[in-house]
Amino acid sequence: MSNKLKLDLTDKYYKEALEVIPGAILGIRRPYNFVPGEYPIFFDHAKGGKVTDVDGNEYIDMLCAYGPIIIGHREEEIDNAVIEQMQNKGFCFSLTQPIQNQLAQKMIDLIPSAEMAVFVKTGSDATTTAIRVARANTERTKIVRCGYHGWHDWCVEVKGGIPEKLYEDVYEFHYNDLEELEDIMKKHGDDMAAIIVTPVGHPLAEKVQMPKPGFLEGARALADKYGTILIFDEIRSGFRFDLGGAQKVFGVTHDLSVFGKAMANGYPIGAVVCKEEYMKVIADKVFLSSTFFPNSLEQVAALKTIEILERDNILGAIRTKGEMFGAKLESIAKKCEYDIEISGAPLMPFITFNKDPQKHYKKLRPAFYTELIRRGVFLQPYHHVYIAYRHTDEDLVHAANMVEESLGELKKYL
Numbered sequence: 355m356s357n358k359l360k361l362d363l364t365d366k367y368y369k370e371a372l373e374v375i376p377g378a379i380l381g382i383r384r385p386y387n388f389v390p391g392e393y394p395i396f397f398d399h400a401k402g403g404k405v406t407d408v409d410g411n412e413y414i415d416m417l418c419a420y421g422p423i424i425i426g427h428r429e430e431e432i433d434n435a436v437i438e439q440m441q442n443k444g445f446c447f448s449l450t451q452p453i454q455n456q457l458a459q460k461m462i463d464l465i466p467s468a469e470m471a472v473f474v475k476t477g478s479d480a481t482t483t484a485i486r487v488a489r490a491n492t493e494r495t496k497i498v499r500c501g502y503h504g505w506h507d508w509c510v511e512v513k514g515g516i517p518e519k520l521y522e523d524v525y526e527f528h529y530n531d532l533e534e535l536e537d538i539m540k541k542h543g544d545d546m547a548a549i550i551v552t553p554v555g556h557p558l559a560e561k562v563q564m565p566k567p568g569f570l571e572g573a574r575a576l577a578d579k580y581g582t583i584l585i586f587d588e589i590r591s592g593f594r595f596d597l598g599g600a601q602k603v604f605g606v607t608h609d610l611s612v613f614g615k616a617m618a619n620g621y622p623i624g625a626v627v628c629k630e631e632y633m634k635v636i637a638d639k640v641f642l643s644s645t646f647f648p649n650s651l652e653q654v655a656a657l658k659t660i661e662i663l664e665r666d667n668i669l670g671a672i673r674t675k676g677e678m679f680g681a682k683l684e685s686i687a688k689k690c691e692y693d694i695e696i697s698g699a700p701l702m703p704f705i706t707f708n709k710d711p712q713k714h715y716k717k718l719r720p721a722f723y724t725e726l727i728r729r730g731v732f733l734q735p736y737h738h739v740y741i742a743y744r745h746t747d748e749d750l751v752h753a754a755n756m757v758e759e760s761l762g763e764l765k766k767y768l
C-alpha cells in the first residue's frame with residue numbers, strides 16, 4: 355500500500371476554517387465529498403493540468419475546478435487579456451461596456467439555437483434565468499427537470515431553508531426515461547412551462563449517460579405537443595463537446611440553452627441564449643439585473659477563451675486525448691477483477707463501481723480513490739473526470755497507469 359499523504363497544513367487550515375466559516379467550506383468542496391482524511395482540503399496553486407495543495411503535494415488535476423478549466427490553469431493569453439482590461443479600461447461601471455455585444459455576437463455565430471444572448475455570472479444564474487423566461491413566455495408555472503441545475507430554490511436537491519411552495523410545481527424525471535417524462539406531461543403538460551434537461555446525463559455518483567436514440571427527439575416532440583419550452587442545460591457540455599454545444603453534436607433543436615463553466619476557462623460567467631421570440635420578455639416583462647452582471651473581465655476572458663478554442667482546435671485535441679485515456683481505462687476495466695464500468699468517455703470519463711449484493715462497492719470506491727490520490731491523481735469519487743488541453747499525453751498515460759495500480763491494491767480493503 356502506498357503511503358498516506360502528508361496533509362498537516364490542510365488539517366490546520368480546516369480546523370481554522372471550522373471556527374470562521376459554517377462547515378469550513380461550502381457545498382461540494384467539503385471533505386465528505388472526497389475521502390475524508392485522505393484528500394487535501396486546500397489547494398495553494400495550479401498551472402496547466404497540475405494542481406498543488408497547501409502541503410506541497412502535486413496532482414494531475416482531473417476535476418478541473420468541476421469543469422471550467424478547459425485549456426489549463428493560469429493560461430497566460432487569457433489572464434493577460436483580463437489584466438489589460440483591468441489596467442487600461444476598468445471593468446465595474448454604472449453602465450455597460452460594448453464588449454458585451456461582441457461576446458453576444460460570438461455566441462450567436464457559434465451556437466445553432468442562438469439568436470440573442472444575455473450574460474450572468476454563474477450556471478445557477480443562467481438556469482434560473484431560463485426558467486423565468488420560460489414561465490414568462492408561457493404564463494405557466496410548472497417545470498419538469500432532470501439532473502443538477504444549480505443551487506437555487508426551484509431545483510436544489512437539499513431542501514433546507516426552502517418553503518415547499520417554491521418547488522411544488524417542479525417535477526423530476528430520470529435521464530433517458532422518455533416514458534417517465536411522457537407520463538408527467540400527460541398529467542401536467544398543459545401547465546408545463548419548461549422541460550429542462552442536460553443533453554448528456556450525469557446523475558450524481560452514477561455513470562454518465564449519452565442520450566439513447568430518440569430520447570432528446572422525444573423530449574422535443576413532447577414540448578411541441580404541449581406548447582412547452584425545451585431548455586438544454588449545457589453548463590457542463592457547452593464549450594466542451596463542441597463550440598456550438600452538445601446540441602450541435604446531437605442535432606436536436608430546442609428553444610433555449612444555458613452555458614457557463616468552460617466558456618471562460620475559470621472566470622465566472624454564465625449565458626442564456628435562445629430564439630429572439632422567447633428572449634423578448636427580458637426586454638419588457640422579466641427583471642434581470644445584478645450589480646455585477648455587466649462587469650467585463652469575465653466577458654474579456656470568455657472572448658479570449660473562445661478565440662483560443664477556435665484558433666487552436668482545442669476541443670478536437672481534448673477529444674483525441676480523451677479517446678486515448680478512455681481506451682486505456684476501458685482496457686483496464688476489462689482486465690479488472692471487480693465490476694467497474696467506464697462511462698462518459700471521451701469527454702467526461704467516469705470510473706464507477708457497479709453495485710454488488712455484498713455491497714463491496716461501498717468499500718471499494720473510497721479505497722480506490724484513496725490509492726489514487728496517494729499516487730498524485732486528483733479525481734472525485736462521485737464525479738466524472740474532465741480533461742483539459744494542458745493535460746499532456748504523459749499525464750494521461752501516467753494517470754491511467756495509476757488507475758490500474760490502484761485497482762491492484764484493493765484486495766486488502768475487503
Ligand SMILES: Cc1ncc(COP(=O)(O)O)c(C=O)c1O
Binds near residue numbers: 420502
Ligand atoms: C448541469 C449543470 N447545471 C447547472 C449548474 C450550476 O452551475 P454553477 O455551479 O456555476 O452555479 C451545474 C454545476 O455544476 C451543472 O453541472
